[in-house]
Amino acid sequence: MRRPLPASEASWGRSLIPLVVLLAVVVMDLTGDRRYVIITSLVISPLLAAALTGPRVTAAYAGAALVFGALQAIPLGYYTGVGHDSLVAQIIRLAVIATGGAIAVAASRDRQRREVRLRDVTRVADVAQRAILGVVPARLGDLRLAVNYDSAAAQARVGGDLYEVTQTRWGVRILVGDARGKGLDAVRLASRVTATFRVLARHLADPEEIVAALDAEVVRSGGPEDFVTAVFAQIDGVRLELVNAGHPDPVLLRRGAPRLLAATGRRTPLGLGATGTTVVRSHLVAGDRILFYTDGLAEARRPHTREFFPVLPAAQAALGPARRLDAGLADLVAALGRWTEATLSDDVALLAAEFAPPTRATTPAADQPAREAAVHGAGAPWRAPTGAREGSRPVAGCSSTAPMTPGAAAATGSPGAGAGAPNRREAVR
Template identity: 40%
Template sequence: MPCVALLCLCAALAACVDAWRPGRPAVAVLLIGPLLACARLGVRATLTTAAWALALAVTVGVVRHVGAGPQVAVEYLVLLVGGLAAVHIARRAAARSARLRLLDEVAQVTQAALLRPVDARFGDIDVHTRHHCAVASATVGGDVYAVANTPYGLRVFIGDVRGHGLDAVCVNAAVAEGFRDLAYVTADLTELAVRLDARIAPVLGPEDFVTAVFAEFAPGEVRLVNCGHPPPLRLGAHPKVLTPVTCSLPLGLGCDPTQSRYWLQSGDRLLLYTDGLVEARNASGAEFPLFDRACEALSHTLPWEALDGLYAEVTAHTGGPLRDDVALVLCESGVPAARSANPVPAAQSPQGL
C-alpha cells in the first residue's frame, strides 16, 4: 500500500507539473517519490517508484512534444541520477538493517546461554530464577545472574549492565564468568565485589557500569553486599526491604562495598530482581508497587509458580509487555525437600550456575 500511494503521488505530481508549465515540464520534481521511498520503504519499492517517475516524465514529454534542450536534458538527468541514488541509499539501509538484526539475534542467543534458568536445591536453600525479555522487537538488555555453591556457602549474584545490545551482553559474560571464578576462592564477600570490579574493568567503556547485589547464605542468615542495585526483599513472617546501611557505587565506578547481615528464618524467601520490575509503569505513570504485590504474590504459592505470578502481576499493572528486561531470583530457606520440584537436582546442577 505505501508503494501504491507513492506511485499515485508521482502521477499527481506529473499532472500538476504538466498543467503548471505545459511544454516545459519540471520533471525533476518527480524525484520526490523515489526519495520518500528510500527513506521509508525497501529497495524494490524505491526501484519501482524511480522507474515509474522516469516513465511518467518521458510520457509527459512525448505527449506534449517537448523539444530537446539543455534545460530539459538536465532535468531528465537529475531525475535519472536521483532515482539511482535513491535505490543505492535504500540498498545500504537494507544491508545495515540486516546487520543490526543479525547482531541482535546473536545477542539474544548469547544472553539465553548466559541466563540459563535455575530450579535447584543447594543444601537447605531452594533457588529459582526467571528472565523475561521485553517485547520481541526491543534491544537485548543487560540483566545477568549467577549462582555458585562454594566452600563459603551458597552465593548468588544479580546485576544489571548499563546499556543494551551486544556490548551489554559481552559485559554480562565477563561479569558472570568473573563471579563464578572468584566466588570459589574469595572468602570475604566485600572482597569478592572489589575483585570482580577490578576483573571487569578492562571490558567496560568510559561510561559503563554494573549495578549488583551479592548474597551469601549461612545458617539462619543472609549476608548482602549491594553495589548500587535495587535492594532485595525478604518475605515471610517479617517482610522487609533489605536496604543497605551504606550505599556503594556500582561496579566500574569505584565501588566501596560494605556487608550487611539479616536474619533468614526457615520458610523465608529472598527476592532479588533487576530495575525493570520496579520501573514498570502503568498508563498513568505510576510505578509498580513491588513490596505490596510481592508480599501477596510470593507468600502462598510454590516458588516457581510465585515468580510466574509476580510477573503476571507486573504485566497486568502495565497493561502489556514490559519495555525493559526483568531478571528474578527467588531463594527460599529451610523448606522440606518434598516441596522442591527441581528439574535439575542439586547433585547434578552445573557447577557455578
C-alpha cells in the same frame, strides 16, 4: 504488545506504498490543471521505495517513474501553457526523475548493507547476552526461579545489570548486581563480575570470601570510579544467608505479606572496599518468595508526577501466593511499564525465587519397630553384612579394631558371652 507482521506480509505491504504514490501522481497530472507541471513529482515514488524496500524493487519504481515522465514529452497536448512544450523543459524534467531514481537505488543498496551489518551485530549481542546472563532454570534445588531483564536502551537487550544462579555443595547461590554507568563499559564490568562469581561460587565456602574476591576483581577490571552494587544470597534448605554490598534490599513475601530483607548495616559496593557488616542469616518456610531487583525498579518514576515506583505494594499484588511465579513476575514488569509509560531511564533486572521443597515419602510409623528390630537384632536372627567372611577375616564395613561389646560377644558366641547365650555362628553358615 502487538504481534509483528510476518516478513512476507510486511514486505508486500511496504512495496505497495510507492506504487500508490506513483499512480496518484500520474492521475493528478492527467486530470489536474494543465497549467501546472506535477509530473516531476514521480521521483517521490523511488525515493520512498528506497526507504521501504530493497534495491531491485527501488530500481523498478525508478524505471517506471522515468517511463511515465517520458510519456508526457510526447506532443499529446498535455501542456498548453507557455514553455511547457519546450524540449529543454522536458529534458530537465526527465533528468530530475532519472537522477532521483539513481539516488534512490544507491540509498536502498546502502540501507540494505547497513541492515545486514546490524543483524550481524545483533546476533553477536545475543551471544554476548547469553554469555553474560546465564540461562536460569525454572527449578534448582528447593527453589522455583523466574527472571526478567529490560534494558533502558531501545536497541539493546543487555546492559550493566547482572544476575547469576548456581547450584553448589553449600546450596543454591544467587548474585544480583548493577554496574555503575551505562553502555559497553558497564557491560564489560558486569561480565567480569559474573564470570568471576561462576568460578568462586563452586570453590569458596564462606560467602564473605566470595564478596571480598568479587570486590578485588572490580578493582582490577574497572577504573578508579567504577563500582558494582550487589547482593549475594545462599539458600541451603531452610537456611538463608545474605551479604549486601550497597544494593537495594530484596523483598521477602511470606504468605503474601511483603517486607524488606534489610541488613543492620550495609557493605560498601564492590570496588570500593566492600567492608561492613557480616552475613545476615534467616530461615525460610515453604511458600516464601524472594524478589531480587536492581535500582532501575526502585528508582523508576512516573513521568508527570515524578513519584517513585511502589515496590512493596506492586510486589505484593503481582507475586501473591495464588499466582504462578513466572506469571507474577510478568505482571510486575507490566505494572512497571504502566507506571513509567514505557520510558525506562535505567536497566531493570528482576529475579524471583520461591522456596518450594519437594515432598518426600516417609516410612510409616507401623514399620519403624520392624526396621529397628532388623537393625538391632531384637527377635530376629543375626545376618552377616554383605561381603562378610568367615573366621578371623574382617567383615566389610566393620572395623577389626573396634572393641566388642558384651551383647555383640553374645551374638557371635565369643568367650565371655555367658553360659546361657546362644551361639549364632550356625545361623551365619
